[in-house]
Amino acid sequence: MMTFEGLGINEKLIQATTELGFVTPTPIQEKAIPVLLSGTKDFVGLAQTGTGKTAAFGLPLLQLIEVQNKFPQALIVCPTRELCLQIVKDLEQFKTYIKGMHVVAVYGGTSISMQIRDLRRGVQIVVATPGRLIDLIERKAVDLEQIKYVVLDEADEMLNMGFRDDIEFILKNTPNRESTWLFSATMPPEVKQVSKRYMTQPVEVTVGKANTGNVNIDHQYYVTSAHNRYETLKRIIDFNPGIYGIVFTRTKLDAQDISEKLTREGYDIDALHGDLTQGQRDKVMGQFRDKTLQLLIATDVAARGIDVSGITHVINYELPDDVEVYTHRSGRTGRAGKHGISLSIVHSREVFKLRQIEKIVQQPFHKLDIPSGKDVCRKQFFFFMDKLLQADISHGDYETYLPMLQEKFADVSKEEVLKRVAAMEFDRFLKYYENAEDLNVRESSRQSRDMRSGARDDRDQTRRRDTRGREFGNGDFQRLFVNLGTKDGFYKASFLQFILDMSDLKKDVLGRIDMKEMNSWIEIDKTAANKMIKALDGKPFKGRRIRMNDANSRG
Template sequence: MNPFSTLGIRHDIVNAITDLGFENPTPIQEQAIPVLLSGSNDFVGLAQTGTGKTAAFGLPLLELIDFSKNVPQALVLCPTRELCLQIASDLNNYSKNLNNVHVVAVYGGASISDQLRQIRRGVQIVVATPGRMLDIIGRKAIDFSDVKYVVLDEADEMLNMGFQEDIDHILSTTPDEKKTWLFSATMPAEVRRIAKNYMTDPFELTVGKQNTGNVNIDHEYYVVRARDKYAAFKRIVDFHPEIFGIVFCRTKVETQEIAEALVKDGYNADSLHGDLSQQQRDKVMKRYRDRSLQLLIATDVAARGIDVNDVTHVINYSLPDEIENYTHRSGRTARAGKSGVSIAIINSKEIGKIRQIERVIGKKFTKVDVPGGFDVCEKQLFALVHRVHQVEVNETQIEAYIPRIMDEFAEMSKEEIIKRFASLEFNRFLEYYKNAPDLNAPLGDERGMRSERFARTSSRGDYTRLFINLGSVDDFTRGDMLGFICNNARISGKAIGKIDLKGVYTFFEVENAVADQVQQNFKSVDFNGRKVRIELAGDREGGSGSGRFSGGGRREGGSRDRGNGFRDFSGNRRERGGSGRSGEREHKKRW
């Protein structure tokens, strides 16, 4: 019998969550569900991200709500569009064996008309971000007089984002006799104030110590000079061939720059930040969930609410300004009881901040040296060997080719064949890391610490600035434009400098050596039936523009694959097509 049945969950719901792979309740679920099922207490639950809080409140809600009535009976408030959609999806999955269950996700960046239409058709559970919920309340389009349960999920994050007044207003439209369930990773004074103002003698449950990190996460840090940060970052990534990670940056600009530099260098990456529409955000998140992306470069705000399984690494390219944000970042890995690694790439001045984080999370960091070139090559070689062991052979399809393959290898020994296949991948990394320098900075070394951003190139003499008559109104992002130019001009992304995307046109820089090739190859290119024009920028913008950012002071041999496409970490070749960007979630605080 599934242990969830012993907690008081009906068989229809238990069967649904069993199909989803729920076998044993997490500590927060095991302790919270019986309390919430009683329906008699306000509730405060403190637990880290990734501990199963959605099921902890979602399963009791499905037990307590009367689905014969098509009126709002539960309101779930959460900080982000991503989390809003995730919670609504989970509730629908949990209730798939129940009749007449209507859950509506209400969030910004999507059609409010569609959301209003769903509400009018009848809804029992509303999952909402505060901003859009206020809009709907302001239109007098929803009646909360029958609401019996209000859930505040990730309450600390909502307050960090400036939603305090919105939450107060929304809660004031709900009945006084409702039950309020608050879930949070931390308990700052603002969250305590909400508990005091809107709850009566709440049942408080803390799973693990407040503010502590997940015990299944290993915390590591690397000390490098600022000029070597990007090169060290790439080397760390190469040292973990099977990485599926989220990389955190402090600003939107840094996020975009690193993602574009990675794509130029042949890595399978994309960015998530506040300048992206919901459609773009959804596009990137779909690619990430499908694992066609292996590195997601994100800001703190953009990444909150992301719930993706099996993230192996969280990399702090820049440490957060607020120490508590480190806990939220690292919580993106080691979810649902699995293990993960959180990495910080720092300079020697930031050692003190690492010690502060250690005190907050209650766990020590391990100092790790940036691996040398030989170590990276060895790791990549044996990753290839393991992939050979694990590859699935399609006997039916390959059988017809076996005789010719055997003839080709007839004069080679088994050892020679193995060496040659291994060298196909190994030689690339040997060349890339030939004479690779030591990137570890001695503690106390402050040389090269003047900037945490990419080093700016000092001369524009090597680049030609061009104009193209396509821009953001044609649904291009800078990543899309990079791919479009590379594919049609048949050049490597490394030959492209700064891309300055405008509304109906774009300026971009290319190396002088390929400028004529770019213009020549675009002479017959059309886009949606419109002729594409490439011209010298000249007087169109009144200047040549600013210098571009390069991927750090040392590029370690440049791009890992200089063709028109690039290789992902599994060795598969991918065409360098349009790089979908994803949108930012709804928030109030300016950043």
């Protein structure tokens, strides 16, 4: 059995990791640490979130750093404030027995002057988000000339979020680095391009296969009609009374709408989206971490870098367009060897899309029936009974009140007491689910055969073109041109969210989206086309104006 000592980790780090309960290295740690300890080799590590990547690069960094030198020698760049703080927390634990080692986190949304003071006190490792680091570089508040090691953590997420130019700027400003270490859950083309341009013959290590799902995650899905999606979500939550998870939506409007509805109905829930200030975001995340909130409703962009242990469920309110996004969503659960569930709410026309994701992540997706009202009540009832039996009565002077209780209930049978307790707890559920409808969409035998074979049973996808390239068979759609593309930092899911947020439109009005490097073409319901054009055309974006118009009118 391999040990950290056998990988070459020194005694002080071994002492700290042993106290943390680290005995056997994870696969990514076992493969990465011996390579990284050389300090001179570029490295690409592909592994799912929650597989121990921080220790894989953190332990070698702490061992390579020269403690006597009080200037930045290592730089770790990651996508979000939350991940930045989590990495620092882990490094602080690893370096418990290394005197004089200092790690500083720099990120947006908080006082830059405080961070500048921390840097000036003398640090060896800087953990940073791209935007704040560039701000510090331009203010000449951080000296990266003597940086030897650069770590890009969750590189695919940073590139998906539009940080490519920032990453290239940072790499250009660390000219004397001896090695670059890139860690990523997936390997999209953007990550490959960065590795080719800025790394020299990197050692590549893959734990599992690229894009494959964590084997500890059970992938499930429910088929319902589009207008029953919210009711299905609510029923799934009620059917899992011990749930602690994240519900992913496409847009911030959906996140806010679902959160407000569930809050009004008494659920411990809040939303995480781009309109929140950093203070509001910190408050929501604090409540979620200490489990004051049972569920977090989040957009993909807002949830970047969230690292919370113990998440039991990830719920896809709608399927994402990109497999990488699904992989990142599902990777929030099933961590550290624990079992997790990633479930998706789909309508019948989306089952084919789900099958495509299933093939790429190479994990089976299990179709489940949406629970009936009686199923929900039964599950809640058993959960309550277990809580009742497990209630801790050792703390509290309950014996003092026992005579009064016995006198009060002297003429009430045990059965009646139990009924009254159940009525107090379940009256709302019983009334709500008394005549609950069946939310399942029953597939025809032909649909079932087609979906199993991967055939697209959706006539709206069948298209023909004339000699000018215009599409037929889509008479209700209008094709729009927009001067935004992948060069602007978008990928399909983030671009979809951007245009929906800008226009306040629902996804249902959209058809096919074709993205190129400089431009994109969007199919949209004719009745909504003018609203989208008015919402986007002429608006500023990264120092220039968005141009959107009817693609056919361009000749």
